[in-house]
Structures are given as structure tokens and as C-alpha cells.
Amino acid sequence: MPQGIRDKVAILGMGCSKFGERWDAGPDDLMVEAYLEAMQDAGIEPTQLDAAWFSTHIDEIGSGKGGTPLSIALRLPNIAVTRVENFCASGSEAFRGAVYAVAAGAADIALAVGVEKLKDTGYGGLPVANPGTLNPQVMPNGSAPGNFAQLASAYRAKHGVSKDDLKRAIAHVSVKSHANGAKNPKAHLRKPITEEQALNAPMIAEPLGLFDCCGVSDGAAAAIVTTPEIARALGKHDLVTVKALQLSVSNGYESQYNGWDGSHFHTARIAAGKAYKEAGIERPREQISMMEVHDCFSVTELVTMEDLFISPEGQGWKDVLDGFYDADGGVPCQIDGGLKCFGHPIGVSGLRMLYEMYLQLQGRAGERQLANPVFGMTHNLGGAPASNVCSVAIIGQEGA
Amino acid sequence: MVGIAAWGAYAPRLRLSRKAVTEANAWVAPNLKAKGKGERSMANWDEDALTMAVEAARDALGPDDDRSHIDALYFASTTAPFADRLNAGVVSAALTLEKSIAATDVTGSQRCGLTALAQALSAVAGCGAKAALVAAGEHRKARAASAQELDFGDGAAAFVVTDGPGAAELLGRGSVTDDFVDHFRGDDGGFDYYWEERWIRDEGIVKLVPPAIRKALEVAGLSTSDVDHFCFPSTFAGMAATVAKAAGIKPEAVRDNLAAVMGEAGCAHGPIMLAHALENARENEVILVAQFGQGAEALVFRATGQGQRPARGVTGSLADRKEETNYLKFLTFNGLVEWDKGMRAEKDNKTALTTLYRNEDMILGLVGGRCRETGVVQFPRTRISVAPNNPAVDTQEPYKFADRRASILSYSADYLTFSMAPPNHYGMVVFEGGGRIMMDITDVAPGDVETGLPVRMVFRVKEVDEKRGFVRYFWKATPDRAALANATAQAAE
Numbered sequence: 024m025p026q027g028i029r030d031k032v033a034i035l036g037m038g039c040s041k042f043g044e045r046w047d048a049g050p051d052d053l054m055v056e057a058y059l060e061a062m063q064d065a066g067i068e069p070t071q072l073d074a075a076w077f078s079t080h081i082d083e084i085g086s087g088k089g090g091t092p093l094s095i096a097l098r099l100p101n102i103a104v105t106r107v108e109n110f111c112a113s114g115s116e117a118f119r120g121a122v123y124a125v126a127a128g129a130a131d132i133a134l135a136v137g138v139e140k141l142k143d144t145g146y147g148g149l150p151v152a153n154p155g156t157l158n159p160q161v162m163p164n165g166s167a168p169g170n171f172a173q174l175a176s177a178y179r180a181k182h183g184v185s186k187d188d189l190k191r192a193i194a195h196v197s198v199k200s201h202a203n204g205a206k207n208p209k210a211h212l213r214k215p216i217t218e219e220q221a222l223n224a225p226m227i228a229e230p231l232g233l234f235d236c237c238g239v240s241d242g243a244a245a246a247i248v249t250t251p252e253i254a255r256a257l258g259k260h261d262l263v264t265v266k267a268l269q270l271s272v273s274n275g276y277e278s279q280y281n282g283w284d285g286s287h288f289h290t291a292r293i294a295a296g297k298a299y300k301e302a303g304i305e306r307p308r309e310q311i312s313m314m315e316v317h318d319c320f321s322v323t324e325l326v327t328m329e330d331l332f333i334s335p336e337g338q339g340w341k342d343v344l345d346g347f348y349d350a351d352g353g354v355p356c357q358i359d360g361g362l363k364c365f366g367h368p369i370g371v372s373g374l375r376m377l378y379e380m381y382l383q384l385q386g387r388a389g390e391r392q393l394a395n396p397v398f399g400m401t402h403n404l405g406g407a408p409a410s411n412v413c414s415v416a417i418i419g420q421e422g423a
Numbered sequence: 424m425v426g427i428a429a430w431g432a433y434a435p436r437l438r439l440s441r442k443a444v445t446e447a448n449a450w451v452a453p454n455l456k457a458k459g460k461g462e463r464s465m466a467n468w469d470e471d472a473l474t475m476a477v478e479a480a481r482d483a484l485g486p487d488d489d490r491s492h493i494d495a496l497y498f499a500s501t502t503a504p505f506a507d508r509l510n511a512g513v514v515s516a517a518l519t520l521e522k523s524i525a526a527t528d529v530t531g532s533q534r535c536g537l538t539a540l541a542q543a544l545s546a547v548a549g550c551g552a553k554a555a556l557v558a559a560g561e562h563r564k565a566r567a568a569s570a571q572e573l574d575f576g577d578g579a580a581a582f583v584v585t586d587g588p589g590a591a592e593l594l595g596r597g598s599v600t601d602d603f604v605d606h607f608r609g610d611d612g613g614f615d616y617y618w619e620e621r622w623i624r625d626e627g628i629v630k631l632v633p634p635a636i637r638k639a640l641e642v643a644g645l646s647t648s649d650v651d652h653f654c655f656p657s658t659f660a661g662m663a664a665t666v667a668k669a670a671g672i673k674p675e676a677v678r679d680n681l682a683a684v685m686g687e688a689g690c691a692h693g694p695i696m697l698a699h700a701l702e703n704a705r706e707n708e709v710i711l712v713a714q715f716g717q718g719a720e721a722l723v724f725r726a727t728g729q730g731q732r733p734a735r736g737v738t739g740s741l742a743d744r745k746e747e748t749n750y751l752k753f754l755t756f757n758g759l760v761e762w763d764k765g766m767r768a769e770k771d772n773k774t775a776l777t778t779l780y781r782n783e784d785m786i787l788g789l790v791g792g793r794c795r796e797t798g799v800v801q802f803p804r805t806r807i808s809v810a811p812n813n814p815a816v817d818t819q820e821p822y823k824f825a826d827r828r829a830s831i832l833s834y835s836a837d838y839l840t841f842s843m844a845p846p847n848h849y850g851m852v853v854f855e856g857g858g859r860i861m862m863d864i865t866d867v868a869p870g871d872v873e874t875g876l877p878v879r880m881v882f883r884v885k886e887v888d889e890k891r892g893f894v895r896y897f898w899k900a901t902p903d904r905a906a907l908a909n910a911t912a913q914a915a916e
Contacts, residue, residue, distance in 0.1 A: 148839055149768055156775035160786050160885065161803075162896055163849030163863045166767075169837030173850055177833040180874035229836040229846065229869070278851075279801045279809040281859055285833035285851055409851060409861055 027301040030421060031126045033254040033262040034172050035247045036065025039378040042242035042366045043211040050085040050140045051096035053243035058136060061245040066257060067133075072247075073130035074103040076120035078113035078137040081150065082106075087139040093136055110405020111317060112270065113137060114244065114373030115414035119247050119268050131253055137375075138243040139368030148239055149369075158363035168228035170407035171320040175230050177285030178326060182337040190230055192340035193321035194221035196246050197234045197363055199349050200318060204360020206390045211240040211366035221321075235321040240366020244374035244383075251421060263384045266302035266398065268419040269294040278409040288404060290413035291330035295402075298415040299332070304398065308333050311354055311417075312396035313383060315376035317404040318361045327402060328356075331415070350391070358383065358391050369405075373414060376401035380418055397423045425548040426724065429731035431482025432698040433475045433560075433579040434685050434740040438462040441573050443748040448568040455573060462595035463686030465747055466562050468756040468843035468864055469883040472500040473510055473578035474896065475691075476560030477517045477882040483581040484518065484556070486826035493520050493583070493709075495552035499529040499539035499559035501690050504894045508611070513896065514558055516787035517882045519823060525552065533716035536690040537579070540697075541722060543584040544593050555584040561689035566614050567759050574658040576686025580694035580737075590701055590730025591710065594645065597638025599718035603627045614914050624659055628715050633670040635719035636711065643709075643723045647671035650723075651708040654678050654696035657715065658687050672711070684741055690714070697857045699737040701726065718902040743904060745866075756843065767841040772888040774895050784821065789880060789898045790818030791858055800857030822858070824880065825898060828906070829854045831876040836869055848872055852900045865899040877903040877910070 030122035038060025040053045048056070060253035062069070063100035079086045079091035086092040090104030107116040114137035121133035138219050144150040149167055164168075204210040216234055242290045253405055271290035277283040295307075304310045310320055311333065328339040334347070335353055342348065359365055359379035362372060380399030398419040405412045426746030445452075445459035451555045466475065476498055484490060498511035507511075511526035525546075529539040543555035560579035565571035583589075605623040606615045617623075632655070640647060653676040655663040663677045678700055680687070688695055693714035706728030713721040733739070747753065754760045784790040785803050792804025795818045799810040802824060808815045834850030841847075848864040850872070865874055865883055878900035884896040 146766055151770045156778040157782060159772070160774065160779060160861075160895060161860075162784070163861060164840050164842065164886070165835075165848060165849055166837055166840040168839055169835040169847065169849065172835035172837070176831075176850070176874045178833070225838075226846075227837075227839050231835075275805075275809045276811055278861060279803075279805075279859065280799070280811065281853055281857055282811070389657035 027121060028126055028268050029266050029302055030251065030264045030302070031403055031423065032122045032248050032265045033251045033259070033294060034260065034265070034381055034418065035067070035132065035249045035254055035257065036061045036063070037244070037246050037378045037381045039065060039209055039244040039375055040242050041209050042368070043238045044142050045241035046142065048241065050092065050138045053140065053241060054093060054096045054136055054138045057243040057245040059296050061247050065247040066214045067132060067247070069137060070100055071104055071132050072099065072134050073132055074121070074124050075099060075134040075136065076117040077104055077106045078108065078117035078135070078138055078370040079106070080108055080110065080113050081139065084143050086138055089305065108370070109412050111319065111367070111369050112373055112403040112412045112414040113370040114375065115401070115403050116373070118374060118377060118416065119270070122265050122268060125248050125250055128276065132247060132249045134245065134247050135374060136243065136245045137371035137373065139220055139370045140241050141239050141368055142241050166228060168231050168320055172231045172322050173285060174227040174326050174408055175322045178322070181284055181286040184340055186230065189340060191218070191327055192224060192343045193235055194218050195343050196318065196321040196324045197221050200313055200357045200361040200363035201359055203350055203391065204364025207360050207365070209239045210360040210364045212360070212364040231320055231322065238364065238366035239360035242366060242368040242371050242375065244378050246369050246374055246377060252264045261385070262421040263381050263418055264421045266419050267298040268416050269298040269301065270412065270414045271404070272412045273410045285408065287326050288330045288408060288411065289414055290411055291327060291404065291415070293404065294413045294415040295335065298417055302398070302417040304417070307331065308354065310398055311399050311400050313358055313380065313393055314354060314356045314400045314402065315359065315361065315379055316356060316402040317372070319362050319367060323404065324356070331400070355393055358388070358393065373403045376417065377416065384418065384420060424588065424592050425544050425584070425586050426589045427585040427701065427730065428585040428587070429483045429733070430590060430698045430701050431479045431484070431581045431733040431735065432695055432737040432740050433478040433482060434464045435466045435470050435475065435577055436743055436745050437465040437467055437747045438685070438744050439465040439750070439753050440746055440748045443750045444573055447750040452568045455570060458570065458573040461683035462746065463573065464578050464688065465753055466577040466756065467832060467866060469899070470562065470577070471504050471894070472502045472560035472562045473504055473513055474882050474884060475562065475577065476500065476558035476581065477514055479560065479579035479581035479838055480514065480518055480558040481554055482735050483583050485731065485734070490519060491521055492554045493556050494524050495543065495546055495555035496520060496524055496526040497539040497543050497555065497557045498527070499536040499557070499690055500561055501530055501533065501535065502562045502564065503528060503530060507910065513787065516783055517896070519784065519788040519790060533690050534693065534714040534718070534720040535716070536694040537712060537714050539712055540582060540584070540694060541596050541668040541720060544596070544903035547584050547586050557584060558696045559691040561691040564688050564757070567754055570721045571615060574687055576688045578685060578688035580696055581693050582694070588727065591726050594723040595639040595642030595723055596708070597642065597721040599631050599634040599635045601631055601718045603631060603717060620659065624662065626880050627679040628657065628690055629661060629665060629669050631668050632713055632715050632719040635721040636670045636713055637744065639711065639721040639723045645709060645723065648673060649709050649736045650676045650677060650711045652678055652700040652710040654693060654700050654710065654712040654856055655714070656680050656687055656692035656696055662673060695737060701815060702736050702738055707776050764841055771890070772795040772886045773891065774888060774893050786897055788823065789825040791822045793822035794818045795820060800854070802858050802860045824854060824858060824860070825855055826880070827854045828903070829878050829880070829900065831874055831878060831900070832859065833874065834864065834872045836872070852878060862900040864901065866901045871902060877906040879903040894902070
């Protein structure tokens with residue numbers, strides 16, 4: 024295994040726009056909002072930036088392709104800007120690019136910004152994607168909820184969980200996230216919900232009802248990274264450093280080889296295993312202080328608890344119902360409200376998750392602040408369960 | 424001894440209640456109340472003349488992978504999806520027939536199903552083909568609140584024609600060609616326009632059909648009294664009996680035209696009635712099938728009691744039935760309602776013809792790959808094998824999935840995505856012997872699908888490109904209700 028990224032790069036500053044139906048703002052406005060907060064937090068001038076990574080998934084909406092949308096919106100000083108896209112892990116990809124550039128010594132200070140302006144599409148959910156020329160001739164005409172909902176049927180079959188029990192467990196996932204999101208002024212959805220509301224909501228894709236699906240929101244988030252040495256030279260202390268960055272991408276095993284049971288994410292288990300090794304974490308259930316995971320749909324979050332080796336296989340639904348992932352539970356999950364309440368502007372989510380982990384590790388999460396977190400983990404899934412990209416990142420107190 | 428070696432049939436699972444139609448239309452057409460009995464077969468939104476013909480042909484051919492013995496194909500329909508594209512070519516690709524076959528579309532008249540069969544028999548008799556496949560399919564169009572809407576049905580039949588012992592031996596053929604226009608349909612793809620019923624019956628059918636029958640029997644060296652099974656489709660009640668009487672055929676030979684249970688499936692209906700007769704005919708019984716249309720076509724067969732019986736046939740197809748009482752759904756499926764499909768239906772369904780051609784066997788034939796070294800089966804076929812323990816390069820041979828048994832691994836019923844029949848069911852289908860495909864599941868209602876459900880593959884319309892008039896086809900999973908019934912029966916024992 025490579026040497027890894029542990030403690031080689033520190034976060035100098037982060038920013039995050041208000042998420043939601045941002046009828047008032049275009050993608051450039053959102054990027055500026057997140058960027059200015061991050062720059063103020065970092066305490067640097069634009070001329071100190073050496074390179075930038077820009078993530079957006081649906082470039083047809085407002086932002087456009089290439090690096091210029093970011094460079095022009097922020098008036099960057101003609102530095103390198105690289106646009107990255109990797110489904111819902113795009114924001115994490117931008118962060119990886121910036122972190123690796125710093126670790127490689129190619130940049131002293133690097134910027135990562137993600138943006139997505141979903142509410143300019145006219146759709147209630149995600150817009151219909153352009154799948155190329157072959158896929159539409161063979162693949163089902165499905166939606167994101169329909170693809171991820173399939174986890175439920177396979178999970179029930181594999182672990183012998185009844186329809187009612189699983190529906191109640193995934194309802195609790197959403198109830199918990201809404202309770203958390205209500206405390207977050209930057210979250211899109213800020214009303215708590217009851218289990219009854221979740222159970223009785225209109226069906227979107229069996230067994231996922233309306234409250235099992237994350238919000239479709241506009242937003243942007245930004246991170247500025249540097250070496251621990253430079254950070255200290257800039258007057259920073261109690262650094263939050265990067266412990267692990269892992270990415271695992273499907274190679275067709277799940278969709279074409281009869282080895283995958285459909286109940287979990289093959290890639291997530293690989294990425295999580297590598298991330299723990301890179302971060303030096305041996306007992307994740309005890310050592311991970313908090314998580315922001317890819318709860319695009321409630322059932323995704325549920326199986327992810329097992330894929331990240333926090334819950335034993337087949338037991339995740341019980342942990343969820345026991346409140347193990349609630350704000351006051353063993354490993355609080357989605358403290359900021361998650362995709363469920365923050366919303367899911369695709370190219371931003373990875374950075375938005377890191378923003379919450381960073382605030383928590385710095386003790387700046389206000390009403391949501393957890394007691395003494397050491398390691399914060401983020402997790403993104405893009406694509407569909409049978410063909411996906413999974414990123415796992417761990418950040419934490421320097422030297423932990 | 425040229426004849427029919429094997430046969431098959433198909434009727435869509437949905438059966439529209441005629442009562443539901445007449446009640447819905449009573450405000451405008453109270454006179455149709457008399458036709459409000461029974462039900463008619465109703466193509467699902469993803470079925471057309473071509474897909475139904477493919478299903479009938481599969482029934483006739485059986486599940487064997489090797490179809491290299493078929494060297495000619497005739498596809499008959501007056502409702503083929505393409506006016507200029509060889510529809511038989513799509514049928515051929517779906518059935519993974521050899522590229523070297525001769526393929527023909529036969530159309531233009533309600534008797535073209537029997538004409539196609541006659542041409543196939545002639546080709547084999549004349550040594551122009553050794554084994555010809557004939558598939559007739561019809562997806563009939565009628566205006567809302569018309570009598571035709573109640574009379575018509577959708578369906579298909581297929582035959583394998585060879586020279587040698589089979590299920591039925593051809594004894595004779597008779598044809599009459601006369602430009603008697605009882606109805607017509609212009610090339611705008613609109614609806615049939617009919618002339619007066621009494622004129623059609625008395626001046627048309629009764630005068631034009633018997634000469635074709637007499638000629639066929641004369642060639643066969645038989646008399647009308649020799650006929651044991653008389654198949655004659657007509658939407659006019661009692662028409663077959665009238666023709667039988669005019670021709671001198673005994674009344675008890677007149678077969679049920681299935682009007683009560685499926686309606687009349689146009690040019691496919693003569694072939695369907697013939698297929699039905701073959702299921703019932705005993706050895707040496709004489710079957711006469713005739714159909715009217717700008718003259719008439721008549722064929723006489725002697726049943727042998729041998730040959731390959733279909734797994735499903737007409738009887739099996741009619742037994743696999745689901746009543747549909749939602750007339751509005753029928754209208755919508757048939758393009759008779761301008762409805763709000765929502766923003767998700769706005770996507771452009773343009774088909775990349777290059778991609779379609781490059782992947783023809785995969786898309787139309789559901790052909791994947793099997794690794795020569797590891798035996799790993801996969802879909803689609805790729806240069807580098809998906810086997811995690813041996814990603815061998817260029818080791819895959821074509822492997823057909825269409826007739827493999829399969830089951831559901833995971834599924835969802837999706838209300839968000841656009842579907843002509845929401846919720847859209849799809850899921851991961853795993854095949855016995857290896858391989859899996861994420862695919863649409865058709866002919867199901869909420870609650871029908873569960874993990875482990877046995878399914879079989881059916882050839883269906885994938886999407887319709889309304890902007891360009893192109894129909895895209897692929898395979899879908901449907902519950903294997905025969906396997907389910909067997910499993911239930913075994914559990915009960």
C-alpha cells in the first residue's frame with residue numbers, strides 16, 4: 024500500500040453557501056458566497072492561491088464546462104483550474120485534486136470549489152441525464168430513487184428483514200436527519216418530521232417515499248488546503264488534517280458478474296477498508312467520532328452503515344432503530360442534516376460534508392456541536408448501486 | 424411432403440373488457456351495447472405487430488439456441504411498425520437467425536398472413552428454402568367508440584415450414600384476387616374506412632371466398648365434406664357458418680373464431696385459427712383455413728398428429744390472461760389520447776443507428792458472451808472478461824440469453840421516471856447458468872414483483888421516438904407464470 028496522505032495536508036479554510044431553492048442566485052453567485060467565506064477563514068489573499076479544482080456534475084446547467092466558470096466567477100489570478108466530474112463524488116474529487124497537489128509540492132495553497140444549480144432545470148427531482156448512445160437502448164428508463172431503491176429488496180431478501188421493519192428503519196434515517204437539519208441555518212429543509220409522516224408519504228420508487236429521498240437544492244462549497252507547516256506559518260493552530268482519501272470505482276463486477284447480491288455497495292467496502300488503513304483506524308465503530316455519508320436515499324444510508332464497517336452486516340437496520348446514528352448516539356451521522364435536509368447539489372456534496380466535519384473538529388458547529396470529535400468521515404456514492412463511484416475521506420485532529 | 428413442422432402463437436396478456444368500453448361510450452354510441460360481451464386481446468403499450476410475431480415465432484421454434492436450419496423468413500402484417508425498413512429483418516435479429524436467410528415482409532391485405540404461409544410452402548416445395556419461418560402479427564387500429572374497436576384484437580401466430588414429416592401436410596392452395604374494396608386504409612397510418620356490411624357479406628365474402636376454397640380442395644383431391652376443421656375469421660357474426668354452407672362444408676367443422684375471448688387479429692387471425700386447429704386436430708383430420716381480403720386465400724392441410732407442439736400455443740396464450748377494465752388505458756396505449764406525460768418524457772429518444780448496428784446481436788438478439796477459458800457468462804460481451812479472477816482478453820464467444828431461465832435479484836417500482844404504464848418496474852435479473860442484466864420488467868402491476876421471482880425474457884418496444892417515428896426494441900423480463908404455477912402446485916403436494 025502506498026504511504027498515504029495522513030497528516031500531510033491541513034485544511035486552511037472552508038466555506039459553504041446557504042443551500043436551498045436559490046432563485047436569487049446563479050452558479051457564480053453561489054461559488055462566490057462559498058469562496059469568500061473560505062478565504063476569510065483561511066486569512067489569505069487570492070494571489071496566494073497556486074491552483075484550483077472545480078467540481079460540477081451537470082455542466083449544462085448554468086456553469087458550463089472547463090475551468091473558466093470558476094476562474095471568471097472568482098477572478099482568480101490566472102492560476103491552473105481543473106474541472107473534475109465523478110457523479111456525486113465530484114466535490115470529493117475536487118478536494119482530492121487540491122490535497123494531492125499540495126502533498127506533491129506542486130502547490131503551496133490550493134483551492135477546491137464545487138457548485139450545482141439544480142433548481143434552474145425545471146425538474147422537481149434530478150433532471151433526466153444524457154446517458155450516451157448505447158445505454159438508453161438497453162438500460163431501463165429509471166430514476167435515481169428507482170435505482171437506489173433496489174437496495175431495499177435485495178437487503179430484505181439477504182437478511183430476512185420484513186418490509187415493515189425495513190420501512191420503519193429507513194423512516195428513522197430520515198427522521199433523524201430532519202431533526203439535525205432543523206438546527207442548521209444553512210440547510211435547505213429545516214422542519215423536523217415524524218415517523219408517521221415518513222411512513223405515509225407518497226411513493227416515489229418502491230419502497231422509497233417522498234421523505235426517503237434527499238432534497239434537490241442549489242449550493243456551493245469551498246476548501247482551501249495547504250501543508251501543516253505553511254498553516255502554522257500563517258498563524259493557524261489546532262490543525263484539522265487530512266487522514267485518508269480513497270476512491271473506488273465499479274469495474275462491472277456488480278452489474279455483470281454473478282457475485283454481488285445487490286444489498287450493499289461493493290466499492291464502499293473497498294474504499295472504507297483502504298481509508299481506515301490509510302488513517303490508521305482499526306476499530307471504526309469506536310474511533311470514528313462522526314460521519315457525513317451519502318444519504319441520497321434513506322436506504323442508501325442504512326446499507327452504508329454496514330459498508331463502512333460501523334454496523335455488523337445485517338444489523339445496520341437495528342442500529343438505526345436503536346438511535347446509534349442519532350446526534351446523541353454512538354456515531355452521530357448527518358449532524359448537519361445530511362443530503363436529506365441540506366439537499367444534494369451533485370458537484371458540491373462532498374465538500375459540504377467536509378465543511379461540517381471541519382466545523383465540528385474546530386468546535387465551531389454552534390447548536391450542533393458534538394463533544395470532542397477526533398475523526399470525521401465523509402462518504403459519497405455516485406452513479407447507481409450496480410455501477411458506481413465511492414469516495415471515503417477521513418479528516419481529524421492533527422496527530423490523532 | 425411439404426407442410427408445417429411446428430407452430431406457435433401469441434396473444435397479449437391484457438384482455439380489454441368490452442363491457443367497460445361500451446359503458447364508457449354509451450353516451451355517444453348506445454347502439455354498441457349489443458357488442459358489450461366478452462373481451463378482446465389488448466397489446467400492452469410496449470407490444471406491436473412485430474414483437475408479437477417474435478413471441479409467436481419463439482413459441483414455434485422452441486428454446487434451442489441453434490436456429491441455423493431456418494433459411495427463409497416471412498413476416499406478415501398490415502400494421503408493421505416500419506413502412507420502409509425490413510420488419511422481417513428485426514424479427515430475424517431478435518430470433519438470432521442466420522444473416523444468410525432470405526427475408527420478406529408480406530402485407531397489403533387481411534389475407535396476407537395466409538399468403539405468407541402459402542409463399543413459404545411454395546418456396547420449400549420449389550426447393551427455394553429448406554426450412555422457412557412464417558410469422559404473422561397484427562396490432563389493429565380503430566377509432567375510439569367504433570365497432571371495430573370492439574371487434575378487433577391483437578395477436579400473432581407462427582409456423583415452421585419444411586419438406587418432410589411434420590405436424591401437418593399441405594394438400595392444396597386456392598387463391599382469388601379481386602380488387603373488392605370492403606375497407607381500406609391510406610398510407611397516412613390512419614384508420615380503416617369501411618363500406619356497408621351487407622354489401623361486404625353478400626357481394627364480397629360469400630362470392631369470393633368459396634372459389635378459393637373449391638380450388639384448394641380440388642388441388643387436394645378432396646371434397647368439401649372431407650373438411651374436419653374449417654377456420655375462417657370474420658368480424659361478422661355467423662360469417663364462417665354462412666361461407667361453410669355456401670361452400671358445402673359440414674356445419675360441425677366450423678371452428679370457434681375466438682371472437683368472444685380475443686377479437687379478430689387481422690391478418691394474423693387466419694394463422695391463429697390454424698394454429699388453434701393444429702392443437703386440436705387428430706391424425707388424418709383435414710384442416711381448411713381461409714381468409715378474405717381483396718379476394719381470398721385458402722389452404723388445406725392434413726394433420727399428422729406428429730410434429731413439434733408449442734409450449735404455449737393459442738390455448739396457452741389465451742390462458743395467460745389479465746382482465747383490463749380501464750378503457751382509458753387502452754386508448755392511451757393506442758395513441759388515442761393526448762395526455763400530459765410530464766417533463767421527464769421530454770428527453771430526446773433519438774437512436775444512434777451506428778450504435779444499434781454495432782451492437783445488433785446484443786440489443787435485438789440479447790446475445791452476451793461466454794469466456795472460452797473460464798466459462799464465465801456475461802452481458803454484454805466485452806473484450807476483457809468481467810471475471811475478477813481471470814480478466815481474459817478476447818476470449819468471449821456469443822452466448823444467447825433470450826431463452827434462459829432467470830429470476831429477480833433486486834427491483835423497484837418507480838413512479839418518478841416517465842413510463843407509459845407507471846410505476847415503471849425494473850431490476851437486476853440473474854440468469855441460470857450465469858449472467859445478469861439490469862432490465863425493465865413488463866406485464867406487471869404493483870405487488871407482482873419480489874426478489875426471487877422467476878422471470879422469462881420477452882421482446883418488446885423499448886421506447887418510441889415520436890419526433891422521428893422510430894421504434895426502439897429490446898428485451899424485458901416478465902414473470903414466468905408457468906414456472907410460478909408449477910412451484911405453487913409442487914408446494915401444494
